[in-house]
Amino acid sequence: MGGRANAVATIVAKDVRLFARDRFYLFISVLSLVFFGGLFWLLPASVETTASVGVHLPGVESLLEQGGRPPDALDDGFGQPGEHGLEVVSYGSSSQLERAVADGEEIVAGLDFRADFLERLTSGQPTTVRLLLAGDAPEALRPALAGAVRELASAIAGDEPPVVVPELDEMILGVDRSDAPLSMRDQLRPMLIFIVLLMEMFALASLVAVEIAQRTVTAVLVTPARISDLLAAKTLFGAVLAFGQALLIALVTGALGHAAGTVLLALALGAVLATGFGLLAGATGKDFIGIVFVSVVLFIPLMIPAFAVLFPGTPALWIRMLPSYGLVEVLLRVSGHGDGLAEVWQHLVALLAWCVAVFGAGTAVLHARLRRM
């Protein structure tokens, strides 16, 4: 092995040994894997797209006996059970319906029709319907139910709706995901992977800062090893550590089920990004508290894209400009929506550009710090 390669390999081997013997590093690494891997599997795996609504509609049975078609009307109003929409559960009395809504387990809302609802409706008189909502009912349910009741009333009365609802031209800005909402697992997967990467960023930063604080680095630099050897070793160690951890959490969360090559590429770039930030934090932090402070300062903005994808719509421009956005977006779109390299390449390019910038800054700052020792 050549002199430079020998020096790099020797420093990496030493760092692995130091890492393995440091209970704190091991603790946060194992904890992050177990905790976030476990959390992933505790999250809902599917999206609940049907809301169950209870209905108390006196006289519907007699209407059936008279040959009316209230079930169709109900279907018109509420849609077919099992489709995305409202599922109707019939209750025999107002009190039963109220209890069921308050209980909140079977239904999230209820429509309590007056006893003379059908009679007044068919005779053309105005009438009212009581809407009962559970505390955790979705906000959008209220207007949906109001519309459904109006449609139901029109159908039962045999009339067309009082106004012709205009056709809407729907314009989706960005990729249309309206028919493919993501489960909580899929939405949180990028965040979990990214947190694990950031944990390794912290571990690397701490390793670098301790080496500077204890001045062991000066002892290394009066051997034939050069600063560049030290930087190469730290980079190799940090990137492999971060990539390995990210790969494990990706395997645990099933992120490699689709377009694995693209996901692995994103993880590798993410590991380099975390390494760059780790070198930066390690070079600027003077001690453990300093490292924690710098890491938190970096941690918060880097986590914003992972939170932003939890909300519908395209994130704001400034969020899309953050270094971690490309990684989060690639992980979300590939492992969540099933996209491939063709759809996410521009995000990978942006991530690569950030990797070059952050890694370059990290090595430059650390190099300058080592030269000043």
Next chain:
Amino acid sequence: MASALHAERLRFVYGDRVAVDGVSFAIAPGEVLGLLGPNGAGKSTTIKLLIGLLRPQAGSIEILGMAMPQQRTAIQSRIGVVFEEKNLYPTLSGRENLAFFARLFGLHDVDLDHLLERVGLATRGRDRVSDYSKGMRQRLTVARALLNRPDVLFLDEPTDGLDPVSARSIRTLIREEADRGVAVLLTTHDMYEADELSDRVAFIDEGRILALEAPEQLKLRHGQRAIRVRYREDHEVKEATVPLDEAAGDQLQALLGREYLLTIHTEEATLEDVFVELAGRRLE
């Protein structure tokens, strides 16, 4: 004899503070040169320039016939350094620390047991450095400096803060290495250590070398030799100091013949006295 180390008009400035200002000296193989000065005098900066951690802003350095920093890697493979800080990896054992640095030197057949034995750590080699005392850590840093059987040793305050036993064992090692032909640059603010170990001493203050000679010569040149006599007179103990100059004989004769003598001691100048005379302030 050709010098193992030759520094010529070295200069280094931190911001607006001149740390090293025109320092020149040479060390022959087997010679111990003590660099003596108070804290902040420029000792550590001079060492950092010589071992390649800092680049001199002026002047030249030649070590073992090679120019520093131009041939830094080649030079660093033949020097050993003991830092003032006990900069070891605390979670590695003493033996693992030595093995790591040996591999950085590209050495795979170093007898670590023998080295640990030389510094009195044979039975503690497999213990983690975090369990070592300050003296043990310092001895391990000396062992680390000897890994590559260096031709030039740089020792920055190697016995600072150590107990007398640890300090003596380190001084013995330094003398052994010098006897082997190693050129040693020793920085210290301990005048007794410098006096005991150094073949020559350089006084440094405010980045400049004030004097560079053998300790004995420095003391003779700059100190005052005298005889101190304690005697009893009228039931009182009195003391007289007689400078060893031309009139010393007559004064001593008078004391010896006249009074009841208690003690007579020769009194030599110390390196501390010499430094005070040269720099106008004390070493500490």
